[in-house]
Amino acid sequence: MPVPKRRLVGLGLQPPTLTPGRGRAMPAPGLVGSGTAPSLAIVLGALLLGGCVREPDPAAIWARECASCHAEDGRGEARKLPLSPGLDLHESPMVIERARGPIYRVIRQGYSGMPGFDHRLEHREIEALVTYVIDLVHDGSEEPP
Numbered sequence: 001m002p003v004p005k006r007r008l009v010g011l012g013l014q015p016p017t018l019t020p021g022r023g024r025a026m027p028a029p030g031l032v033g034s035g036t037a038p039s040l041a042i043v044l045g046a047l048l049l050g051g052c053v054r055e056p057d058p059a060a061i062w063a064r065e066c067a068s069c070h071a072e073d074g075r076g077e078a079r080k081l082p083l084s085p086g087l088d089l090h091e092s093p094m095v096i097e098r099a100r101g102p103i104y105r106v107i108r109q110g111y112s113g114m115p116g117f118d119h120r121l122e123h124r125e126i127e128a129l130v131t132y133v134i135d136l137v138h139d140g141s142e143e144p145p
């Protein structure tokens with residue numbers, strides 16, 4: 001990056017070496033800063049991009065957003081089940097019938113005692129959750145007792 005000289009002149013500053021001991025050497029940290037800023041931007045950009053491109057992890061989303069009510073195995077959190085039997089997704093007609101559309105809508109918009117997740121989850125995350133929930137109920141993927 002062959003910038004410094006012209007910018008120093010433009011700013012009316014002299015190179016630090018010509019002004020020893022007068023505090024005019026201050027540009028040095030600034031130069032260091034302007035050198036680090038772009039690389040920081042690149043790192044941040046890469047992180048953001050990585051976040052966008054990464055595949056959704058429905059198991060992690062389930063654990064984070066859903067298991068508090070539906071339990072890890074989808075059978076419903078034991079303490080909440082008596083009040084809301086609908087928490088047991090193994091008894092849910094739409095999950096049993098693999099009705100992706102209705103399941104998607106429930107997750108996005110919420111339903112009865114369940115909050116909607118359209119503001120918290122992206123489309124493809126909800127899509128991945130629909131598959132996850134169906135697999136949870138159908139594939140014998142339940143934890144052995």
Ligand code: HEC
Nearest residue numbers: 065066069084086087092093094103106111112113114129
């Ligand atoms: C605050 C508790 C709560 C959270 C968190 C929650 N749910 Fe629910 N969910 C419910 C309740 C209660 C019902 C049952 C509504 C009823 O049947 O009256 C339900 C119903 C459902 C149904 C439909 C079952 C049916 O046939 O009616 C699906 C599918 C579902 N939830 C999936 C999810 C997923 C996926 C998540 C996480 C993104 C999630 N839920 C998070 C409380 C919750």
